[in-house]
Amino acid sequence: MERRSFLTRAWKTGAGFLAGAGAWTSWDLLRPRNAAGFNAKIRTVSPDTVPANTVLEIPEARAYLTKINDEIVALSEVCSHLGCRVPFCDSSGQFECPCHGSFFNRAGDLQGGPAPRGMDRFKIEIVDGVIEIDTAERESGAPPGTVTINEPPRGPPCTEGGHGA
Numbered sequence: 001m002e003r004r005s006f007l008t009r010a011w012k013t014g015a016g017f018l019a020g021a022g023a024w025t026s027w028d029l030l031r032p033r034n035a036a037g038f039n040a041k042i043r044t045v046s047p048d049t050v051p052a053n054t055v056l057e058i059p060e061a062r063a064y065l066t067k068i069n070d071e072i073v074a075l076s077e078v079c080s081h082l083g084c085r086v087p088f089c090d091s092s093g094q095f096e097c098p099c100h101g102s103f104f105n106r107a108g109d110l111q112g113g114p115a116p117r118g119m120d121r122f123k124i125e126i127v128d129g130v131i132e133i134d135t136a137e138r139e140s141g142a143p144p145g146t147v148t149i150n151e152p153p154r155g156p157p158c159t160e161g162g163h164g165a
Contacts, residue, residue, distance in 0.1 A: 039136040047072055047131055055088045055106060061133040063122055064088060064095075068107045068149055074122040074133045075108045080141050081115040089158035093151060095119065096159045103157070107148035108141055118142040 042061040050056055050072050055064040057077075062085075064075045075095075079086045084099035094111065095104040102113025110118045118141030123134045142148065 042133045042135060043127070044131045044133055046129055047126060050131070053106075054090070054093070057088070058133065061122070061135055063133055063135070065124075065131065065133075066106055072124060072131060073107065074124045074131075076120040076122060076138065078120070079115060080110075080117045080119060081113070086119065087158070091155040092157045093154035094157070096157055098159045101159070105149060105151055107151075109146050109148050110141070110144050117144065118146060 042058065042063075044058050044061065044065065045056065050065045050067055052067045055066040055075075057064055058074075061074070062077050064077060066073055066075065077085050077087075079097045079099065079102055081097065081100055081102050084097050086095045086097045086102075086104065088094075088106075089096045092103075093106060095106075095108070097103065097113065097115070100114050102115035103111050104115075104119050105111055108119030108121065120141050121139045123137035123139070125132045125134065
């Protein structure tokens with residue numbers, strides 16, 4: 001085999017592998033997915049597994065479940081300020097927005113920062129012993145100054161600016 005034909009075949013084979021890899025990656029990115037979290041009803045967990053003094057993250061619904069005064073509540077993980085994801089800080093026992101410093105208690109009440117209201121809530125329903133979060137039914141968060149539960153921070157914040165610092 002001549003050198004020129006060998007190199008031509010090698011280049012064509014390499015280009016074929018590259019095209020195949022591109023097609024494979026594109027299919028993974030473009031294929032339809034479940035509507036989880038976007039105007040869908042998400043089946044989650046049994047009501048017995050929802051904690052009373054912390055939160056349970058439900059990534060499929062982009063929500064958190066918690067018990068407030070023996071009632072199960074589903075909170076949106078999106079900050080009411082500019083839409084950042086608001087993680088729960090175990091050390092402080094509060095939700096702390098890493099983007100602009102808003103922080104919320106476990107009930108989603110605004111405790112400080114630039115957010116205009118508390119965390120939004122989703123409608124929930126218990127179907128066949130399982131909590132179903134309806135992400136199409138969103139209720140705006142409580143106005144500033146609302147105190148659903150009186151739980152001061154348990155400890156140090158996870159983000160700078162937490163607890164009004």
